[in-house]
Amino acid sequence: MDRIRIRGGRRLAGQIAIGGAKNAALPLMAASILADEPLTLTNTPALADIATLATLLEQLGVVVTRDGRTMKLDCARVTSTTAPYDLVRKMRASVLVLGPLVARERRARVSLPGGCAIGARPVDLHLKGLEAMGARIELAEGYVEALAPQGLRGAEIVFPFVSVGATENLLMAATLARGTTVLKNAAREPEVEDLAHCLVAMGARIEGIGGDRLTIHGVDRLAAATHAILPDRIETGTYAMAAAITGGDVELTGTRIGLLEATVASMRTAGITVEPTASGFRVRRDGPIQGTDVMTEPYPGFATDLQAQMMALLTVAEGASMITETIFENRFMHVPELRRMGANINLHGSSAMVRGVRRLTGAPVMATDLRASVSLVIAGLAAGGETVVNRVYHLDRGYERLEDKLAACGADIERLKDTA
Numbered sequence: 374m375d376r377i378r379i380r381g382g383r384r385l386a387g388q389i390a391i392g393g394a395k396n397a398a399l400p401l402m403a404a405s406i407l408a409d410e411p412l413t414l415t416n417t418p419a420l421a422d423i424a425t426l427a428t429l430l431e432q433l434g435v436v437v438t439r440d441g442r443t444m445k446l447d448c449a450r451v452t453s454t455t456a457p458y459d460l461v462r463k464m465r466a467s468v469l470v471l472g473p474l475v476a477r478e479r480r481a482r483v484s485l486p487g488g489c490a491i492g493a494r495p496v497d498l499h500l501k502g503l504e505a506m507g508a509r510i511e512l513a514e515g516y517v518e519a520l521a522p523q524g525l526r527g528a529e530i531v532f533p534f535v536s537v538g539a540t541e542n543l544l545m546a547a548t549l550a551r552g553t554t555v556l557k558n559a560a561r562e563p564e565v566e567d568l569a570h571c572l573v574a575m576g577a578r579i580e581g582i583g584g585d586r587l588t589i590h591g592v593d594r595l596a597a598a599t600h601a602i603l604p605d606r607i608e609t610g611t612y613a614m615a616a617a618i619t620g621g622d623v624e625l626t627g628t629r630i631g632l633l634e635a636t637v638a639s640m641r642t643a644g645i646t647v648e649p650t651a652s653g654f655r656v657r658r659d660g661p662i663q664g665t666d667v668m669t670e671p672y673p674g675f676a677t678d679l680q681a682q683m684m685a686l687l688t689v690a691e692g693a694s695m696i697t698e699t700i701f702e703n704r705f706m707h708v709p710e711l712r713r714m715g716a717n718i719n720l721h722g723s724s725a726m727v728r729g730v731r732r733l734t735g736a737p738v739m740a741t742d743l744r745a746s747v748s749l750v751i752a753g754l755a756a757g758g759e760t761v762v763n764r765v766y767h768l769d770r771g772y773e774r775l776e777d778k779l780a781a782c783g784a785d786i787e788r789l790k791d792t793a
């Protein structure tokens with residue numbers, strides 16, 4: 374397995390180009406199932422998770438072709454309605470094919486995703502929503518079987534709490550349902566909005582895009598469309614933290630400050646300068662990092678997918694910070710590893726008290742989740758000596774050419790190829 378070696382202490386300066394959002398690309402790719410004409414996505418990131426979903430879609434009959442950053446997904450005919458265990462096991466987001474398959478084929482059999490490194494993560498809201506739309510749901514042999522022989526029908530669905538995936542799955546399903554569906558307490562994440570805009574380009578009728586109440590009037594069919602995937606706000610925030618921890622000066626291009634206002638507000642409170650530029654924004658730090666409290670929340674609040682990176686930044690702040698995770702019950706796997714690098718962090722249930730230390734020290738580390746792994750890279754950039762991050766495949770799921778982008782700004786970082 375490849376590893377990443379970092380020799381810390383170098384200041385980052387320069388530009389980093391941000392790619393298309395992984396968490397928008399995945400539902401957008403699944404949306405191709407809804408139409409019998411091709412969906413063309415531009416600004417597609419080259420990531421392991423994207424390749425995993427492409428493989429699953431190919432098994433369902435979608436013809437996937439890539440030309441650089443452009444991906445064409447043509448689902449003239451669905452040839453299978455089963456999403457097998459081996460692929461769903463690799464990536465929970467595979468469950469996003471469920472809504473589109475039931476909507477178009479009136480049936481689907483999707484392996485039930487299990488727990489994952491960041492928590493139990495059930496899919497009950499996805500299933501209850503489909504049931505409300507008239508599907509019969511059965512769980513057998515580890516699979517969810519959804520059957521809607523008469524087709525799906527519109528329904529009013531009130532989410533008891535915000536779920537990005539359930540909103541996306543039901544939004545897609547509702548586009549082809551008979552009648553009107555109303556999704557209340559829907560997720561407002563920019564990736565949900567991006568999906569809705571693409572569905573409209575395909576011919577869907579959706580009102581309330583960007584809000585927490587989505588009204589979808591079902592149509593008979595969706596058609597060909599071309600859609601540019603929005604910039605990855607989590608990749609953006611990750612490099613912003615990386616620049617900040619090194620006392621650097623980096624311009625993030627191809628992205629927008631408006632996608633991560635809560636993050637930018639917290640970074641400013643921590644003493645980081647963030648200024649918009651013509652093609653993105655610039656992150657700079659001259660003075661010390663100040664301890665600051667952060668609580669994760671659904672969008673537009675502080676993203677759970679940036680919690681680990683913010684924690685890495687705050688390990689070397691002046692003063693203490695309280696970091697509270699409200700979205701996932703087990704998203705602190707980076708804490709023991711950061712501690713091994715000299716961080717002073719105490720966990721109290723869903724909160725972490727981080728007392729800033731003067732300096733971190735390099736160590737061999739590893740993590741079992743994408744964002745936890747990248748937080749160790751951020752810590753390594755500021756740590757004295759050498760840090761080796763193991764299990765790099767987690768990073769490859771969500772960060773394209775991470776080591777190249779950081780090295781181009783002056784980081785001493787390289788990938789150690791597994792020669793075994």
Ligand code: EPZ
Pocket residue numbers: 396397399466492493494495496497498499500535536537538539677678700701702743744771
């Ligand atoms: C999406 O996951 C993202 N993944 C996650 O990013 C992100 O952390 C998460 O949203 C929250 O922002 C993709 O977009 C592919 P949820 P999702 O449904 O949709 C509970 C990353 O690092 N829940 O909003 O699976 C759930 O357990 C990843 O890129 C239920 O209880 O998240 C969690 O506690 C990791 N029942 C909370 O809701 C359900 O049916 C929010 O989860 C669905 C969710």
